[in-house]
Amino acid sequence: MLEIKGLRSAYGRIEVLKGVTLHVETGEVVALVGSNGAGKTTLLRALSGVQPITGGEILFNGEPIHRLPPHRRVDRGITQSPEGRQVFGPLTVEDNLRLGAYRRSDKDIGSDRDRVFTMFPILAEKRHLLAGGLSGGQQQMLAIGRALMGRPKLLLLDEPSLGLSPLLVDQILDAIVSLRKDGITVLLVEQNASAALAIADRGYVLETGKVAYTGAGSALLADPQVKAAYLGIE
Amino acid sequence: MAEFLQFLISGLTVGAVYALVALGFTLIYNASGVVNFAQGEFVMLGGMVTVFVSAAGVPLPLAALIAVCVAVVIGLLLHRFAIEPARGASAVTLIIITIGASILLRGIAQIVFDKQFHKLPSFSGDTPVDIFGAAVQPQSFWVLGGAAVVVLGLYAFLERTVLGKAVLATAANRLAARLVGINTTTIMALAFGGSAAIGAIAGILVTPITLTSYDVGTLLALKGFAAAMLGGMGNPLGAVVGGLLIGLLEAFGAGYLSSTYKDAFAFLVILVVLFAAPQGLFGRRAVERV
Numbered sequence: 001m002l003e004i005k006g007l008r009s010a011y012g013r014i015e016v017l018k019g020v021t022l023h024v025e026t027g028e029v030v031a032l033v034g035s036n037g038a039g040k041t042t043l044l045r046a047l048s049g050v051q052p053i054t055g056g057e058i059l060f061n062g063e064p065i066h067r068l069p070p071h072r073r074v075d076r077g078i079t080q081s082p083e084g085r086q087v088f089g090p091l092t093v094e095d096n097l098r099l100g101a102y103r104r105s106d107k108d109i110g111s112d113r114d115r116v117f118t119m120f121p122i123l124a125e126k127r128h129l130l131a132g133g134l135s136g137g138q139q140q141m142l143a144i145g146r147a148l149m150g151r152p153k154l155l156l157l158d159e160p161s162l163g164l165s166p167l168l169v170d171q172i173l174d175a176i177v178s179l180r181k182d183g184i185t186v187l188l189v190e191q192n193a194s195a196a197l198a199i200a201d202r203g204y205v206l207e208t209g210k211v212a213y214t215g216a217g218s219a220l221l222a223d224p225q226v227k228a229a230y231l232g233i234e
Numbered sequence: 235m236a237e238f239l240q241f242l243i244s245g246l247t248v249g250a251v252y253a254l255v256a257l258g259f260t261l262i263y264n265a266s267g268v269v270n271f272a273q274g275e276f277v278m279l280g281g282m283v284t285v286f287v288s289a290a291g292v293p294l295p296l297a298a299l300i301a302v303c304v305a306v307v308i309g310l311l312l313h314r315f316a317i318e319p320a321r322g323a324s325a326v327t328l329i330i331i332t333i334g335a336s337i338l339l340r341g342i343a344q345i346v347f348d349k350q351f352h353k354l355p356s357f358s359g360d361t362p363v364d365i366f367g368a369a370v371q372p373q374s375f376w377v378l379g380g381a382a383v384v385v386l387g388l389y390a391f392l393e394r395t396v397l398g399k400a401v402l403a404t405a406a407n408r409l410a411a412r413l414v415g416i417n418t419t420t421i422m423a424l425a426f427g428g429s430a431a432i433g434a435i436a437g438i439l440v441t442p443i444t445l446t447s448y449d450v451g452t453l454l455a456l457k458g459f460a461a462a463m464l465g466g467m468g469n470p471l472g473a474v475v476g477g478l479l480i481g482l483l484e485a486f487g488a489g490y491l492s493s494t495y496k497d498a499f500a501f502l503v504i505l506v507v508l509f510a511a512p513q514g515l516f517g518r519r520a521v522e523r524v
């Protein structure tokens with residue numbers, strides 16, 4: 001479904017992605033892990049078209065998309081729940097979800113919103129409140145729900161568990177697993193590498209802008225080098 | 235009492251015009267972060283184009299419509315050829331660009347039109363209406379009513395339509411707006427076009443009272459800017475309240491103190507706001523929890 005070949009990206013003269021090659025197959029949950037500053041967020045932003053690339057290509061269902069503006073990529077079925085949640089603070093929960101479906105004009109927007117509410121009941125309760133007033137965990141749910149409102153084929157999730165209580169982390173991870181049943185492919189970026197690899201089919205370890213290790217989620221979890229470097233387990 | 239009422243109504247009338255100019259500032263500032271000092275030129279274009287097109291024999295309502303369209307086209311051109319190419323430039327650079335655009339537009343207006351003052355006939359005659367002893371020009375009602383319609387229309391657009399919410403979303407978080415598929419360049423163009431239309435409407439409504447010429451935009455932009463600052467830059471409600479307050483300040487100041495310093499009040503407000511309350515009366519639209 002998604003094929004990234006030799007992707008490069010830089011902030012000014014500092015190259016942050018130094019030729020990343022990876023692929024995601026339809027129906028998979030793929031985890032992308034790596035330490036602070038490895039370039040995970042930069043990669044997801046490049047996929048969504050909000051971060052310029054300096055080389056390489058991105059193929060989606062076989063077609064190059066790396067020259068498309070962000071809204072055309074949403075049209076193709078790629079949406080993102082960004083790092084730091086980035087909800088529309090001065091707008092209500094309901095408006096945030098409606099804007100997630102901004103590119104759509106079909107009749108199912110209402111029922112999709114109700115599905116998000118079923119997934120995260122607390123959002124239904126707070127639907128008329130401003131997103132800026134929600135707790136961090138609620139904002140995270142809203143950011144994921146907003147990305148789902150775009151009816152993604154490929155959902156990009158950047159650190160969905162950052163700063164959340166263990167209970168909430170479990171709830172979010174359960175939600176991600178349940179997405180697979182709806183036929184949504186997920187590329188999941190996580191600091192919390194062990195949790196991410198545990199639910200993922202496959203994983204990639206990014207190290208200073210390059211893929212350092214790759215394999216099945218369980219295999220990476222068991223790999224002594226990955227363990228030592230990224231999972232904080234000896 | 236009659237005198238007080240007289241000042242009150244004339245203050246609200248000019249204040250409504252400042253409010254519309256301030257709204258124009260707000261709309262563009264929210265969508266793009268740009269403080270557009272060419273805002274006053276949209277007001278000038280509204281009045282001047284209407285004057286010259288109606289002088290050519292076109293009925294007034296149609297001339298006014300043409301003026302709004304001309305202003306919108308200029309607004310879109312300004313965005314496309316001056317603001318968009320400078321995307322990512324610093325705020326100061328962008329402000330200088332809009333000041334340059336304002337000077338350019340004034341220069342062009344001076345050549346295309348002339349350097350004279352021009353008047354439009356009042357829309358409903360010049361017989362003053364007596365309100366508790368105050369003699370009110372019928373055109374005042376057009377200004378107040380027109381401003382109210384624009385404000386309510388803008389409010390309905392922003393709060394009730396998905397496109398309007400996309401404008402608010404772009405103002406709140408540009409990155410997230412792009413990630414949900416909002417074309418923020420289109421939203422910025424919309425803001426420039428919309429601000430131009432609002433400015434032009436203000437110019438058309440007020441020209442029967444204040445006259446117009448190629449350079450009326452400069453002072454209006456400053457007063458509208460003062461109003462927007464007073465209300466809290468980026469806050470539409472603040473812009474309206476700020477505009478009305480500055481209008482009232484001018485009218486009462488000129489009435490009870492001295493009309494010589496009428497135009498100084500806006501500058502005074504800018505200074506006081508800058509020193510005492512840089513966030514304005516209403517501050518930011520909402521505080522986002524991180």
Ligand SMILES: Nc1ncnc2c1ncn2[C@@H]1O[C@H](COP(=O)(O)OP(=O)(O)OP(=O)(O)O)[C@@H](O)[C@H]1O
Nearest residue numbers: 011016034035036037038039040041042043083191
């Ligand atoms: N806007 C920016 N300007 C300049 N450098 C940046 C910018 N954003 C990120 N960087 C740098 O690019 C590198 C990669 O950052 P990125 O955010 O992609 O990493 P990450 O893997 O997502 O890290 P984290 O786990 O902390 O979220 C880092 O060295 C960071 O300092």
Ligand SMILES: [Mg+2]
Nearest residue numbers: 040041042083
């Ligand atoms: Mg990151």
